[in-house]
Amino acid sequence: MKLNERSLAFYATCDSPADNSGFLYKRGERHTAYHRRWFVLKGNMLFYFEERESREPVGVIVLEGCNVELCDSAEDFAFAIRFGGTKSRTYVLAAESQAAMESWVKSLSRASFDYMRLVVRELEKQLEEMRWGLAGGCGGSRESAGSWKPKQCPEQLPALPAILPKENGCAVWNNALGVGQPLDTSGCGGNDDEGTPRPPPLPPRRRVLNGEAVVESPSTFCQLHERYSQEVARLRQDWLEKQR
């Protein structure tokens, strides 16, 4: 299978900080001898070099869908990266100390893209819930609004694709913080079996004003803010007219 190897090598050697690096012994594929290699972990890619000064890695292990575990081996401080599937191999590595082994096992088990995505989604959800909680509480008085200002509108937060993979160009993804965006695209060949994540919870129904019930639909904080400011302007106008 072809890979854009130059780009891979660039990623491995560019000056972006590594998530872990150090010497490890790697057991050979066919022969069980261990070879000392320089390992660099960046993102979900574990590169290894012949020497620390080598300009290009000799190999890379993509850390998706694998388990990192300690293993029994004649070699001290050994651990394994195990992939599922019949054709997949297990990589056996050994560190030079207990501390190094523990550090590697920890950083490798958290290296997958999937893991990162999970944590990001969790934080994104927390942030949304906090903003909805504050927006809903702003309904009555405006004087306290000054004490908390959002730094930027939710639309400006990076929106993450909710669902991967995509096939044949059909993207099903949801800007969870936006409103009025289609949840899926028309003409899509269908990738909906995984389902789209639930939209943010509705803000509480507003009080009846001037005899009309205002029904809220899911909207961003900025839209709510805009709506309240118009209401304030209208109330102020009414008050000014009453003063005459």
Next chain:
Amino acid sequence: SVLKKRLVKLVVNFLFYFRTDEAEPIGALLLEHCRITKEEENVFSISFIEEPERKYCFQCASEEQCQEWVEALKRASYEFLRRSLIFYRNEIQKMTGKDPLEQYGISEEARFQLGTHQQ
């Protein structure tokens, strides 16, 4: 150059491409340090920072599909995900005074630190 029909699959930070009738991919592109550019109608390209003049061009069935791919690919890199995490972590910390990663026991992980990964 000739356009060839391919099944294209975005999985984590890799773009796999297949011949339409085969189960195994012919190749894959690692999507780190790359630039996604909207070209002419229905077309986008991927180029890499170390070889910017070389463009991998893709023609979509529609402009809408093209836009979806551009948006998806721009967010596909691990590094983008990392930046998002650091951003959210920081926002939550500012709003609550607490580090949201503490509950997972991963506050000290090198990969989540603000200082080390800013461009």
